[in-house]
Amino acid sequence: MSTKVSVVIPAYNHELFIQQTINSVLQQTHQNFELIVIDDGSTDSTGDILKRIEDPRLLYIYQENQDAFNALNRGLEMVSGEYVAILNSDDVYADERLEILIQAQQRSGAHCLFTDVIPIDDFGNIFSDPNFGWNQWHQKNRHFYFQSGDLYTAFLKGNFMVTTSNLFLTREAAEKVGQFCSLRYLHDYDYIFRVMLEFPNQVLYVHDQQLLSYRIHSGNTLSEAAILGREQDQYVIKKYLLAGVPEELRALVAAGSERLVELEQELADVRAQLTPPVEERGIKQQGVSLLRSVKRKYFT
Secondary structure, X not given: OOOOEEEXXXXXXXXXXHHHHHHHHHOOOOOOEEEEEEEEOOOOXXXXXXXXXXXXXXXXXXXXXXXXXXXXXXXXXXXXXXXXXXXXXXXXXXXXXXHHHHHHHHHHOOOEEEEEEEEEOOOOXXXXXXXXXXXHHHHHHHHHHHHHOOHHHHHHXXXXXXXXXXXXXXXXXXXXXXXXXXXXXXXXXXXXHHHHHHOOOOEEEEEEEEEEEEEXXXXXXXXXXXXXXXHHHHHHHHHHHHHOOOHHHHHHHXXXXXXXXXXXXXXXXXXXXXXXXXXXXHHHHHHHHHHHHHHHHHOO
């Protein structure tokens, strides 16, 4: 029999997307899988939709809300397949994703694989405009990877794996790397660094295959999460920047990188002091316009 894949889905309040997400697993060309869905305290109809799905490979478990990383960790404790894959409850697998990644793993011997992704909106439409902000960010990160030729270095520049949904691991790797950390927004970013440290040169980026549709919600707005996410980003990058250099150089690298961050903030503060506020510039511009109109009316 073909190898078994354990697919873990942490689900939370995604009644609009969960059926499509589940279907994208059920219709895989590789059919030997178990589907473990941990409902992390959904208050919408997510649970009702999942309970109506009749497939012996699907295991549905409800728990009180404990955040995505806890739901993931509970699911990981239950896997029995030779491979472990993760899928968030609003993202979508390409039909052949599992089959292609199993074949790539068996050819390469890699312990972790991830692919390129397709950004989609709430309705499944692709964000195809190259000037769309997310596309520019992602292509910049991909370009740096191709330029540097080193996976670890490229991840310090940006998380071009993009999402937890992109993780595909051998069970050995999942067990050795262990649980996801408690970072609310960047547990996937922290996790891929830990995989690379545990299995150097055994993480494969299948960069020429878009086998995952990643949902970018239209309702997302700038909020406190944008601040917390960037603070967690700083924490992860600093932690694994230092982990990637010899121990005797870590103090040197830490001091230099921290000073560069301080200088950036100092420059921003100085520029803010030297540049008049927007309101003040507007008032000055209005004054100039008024003087010009008076001059034209009475002195020409």
